[in-house]
Amino acid sequence: MYLYHFGLRELPFTLTPNTHFYLGLEPHNEALAVLITALKTGEGFIKVCGEVGTGKTLLCRKVLNELPEHFVTAYIPNPYLKPDELRRAVAVELGVKQAQRMSTQLLTQRIQNRLLELHGQGHSVVLILDEAQALPAESLEALRLFTNLETETRKLLQVVLFAQPELDQRLAQQEFRQLKQRITFSYQLRAMTTAEVQHYIEHRMHIAGYKGATLFNSGVCKMITQASHGVPRLVNILCHKMLMLSYGQGRYLITKAQAKSAIADTEGAYSQPTYSKWLVSVFFVTLCVAAILVYGARF
Missing domain, CATH: 3.40.50.300 (P-loop containing nucleotide triphosphate hydrolases)
Incomplete structure (x- = not known):
């Protein structure tokens, strides 16, 4: 998937509880x-x-x-x-x-x-x-x-x-x-704050082997916090989708547009819907597949 693209050893945002990724918030x-x-x-x-x-x-x-x-x-x-x-x-x-x-x-x-x-x-x-x-x-x-x-x-x-x-x-x-x-x-247990969400994301990326510049800037992290309500599981889902989009588009930085697409596609995440959930989901999947096919064809 996107491991090689971002220089990762393993997927950083899986939903399986793994103490290897534990962060002492x-x-x-x-x-x-x-x-x-x-x-x-x-x-x-x-x-x-x-x-x-x-x-x-x-x-x-x-x-x-x-x-x-x-x-x-x-x-x-x-x-x-x-x-x-x-x-x-x-x-x-x-x-x-x-x-x-x-x-x-x-x-x-x-x-x-x-x-x-x-x-x-x-x-x-x-x-x-x-x-x-x-x-x-x-x-x-x-x-x-x-x-x-x-x-x-x-x-x-x-x-x-x-x-x-x-x-x-x-x-x-x-x-x-x-x-x-x-x-x-x-x-x-309470939900995470915006600062904790950013620290949480950076920690999991580091544990997974990422060594590059910051992928998720403060503005994107604020969007993730608001959409996920600071719930780690939703943060993981959103970040995974954003990395998929970034990889598919051949980019090395998460954008607010990608964040909006991931949020709109995720059940339980807060967003201001302009389309039906079904249409947004179809759009997200189509965008990911098309972008990956185009980007992958370069290699």
């Missing part, structure tokens, strides 16, 4: 500090909420990589599980043998025994759930009961919830008041 650094501190002090429930695309999964993976060695982690990326399925998933993550064949009562006992065993070996156990807003009501209650497992001095299991704001709405309901009271630390 203020909101993510603060969230990471809250998480690590809370886990080290042995707190029961910790919650990190953020809008779609604000980097929760990337932060989750960063936490998994940053935890001290004495932590044992159970990671559940898709928690849309019934209570029994949740228990078995936790048991498997903790290394409980034959977890899929046991009765619920025996499974619960084996999980407790395993937690006590790990505690006796000097380990702290943390259960991390991504997309926690998808947990069914019964599973949220089962999760709360997990944290009843404790010694006289310490919880045997700590729980970290990464979730969209819908989780806060659910926890505000009367039926979840006991769980809400057990959340001792929480953090709300």
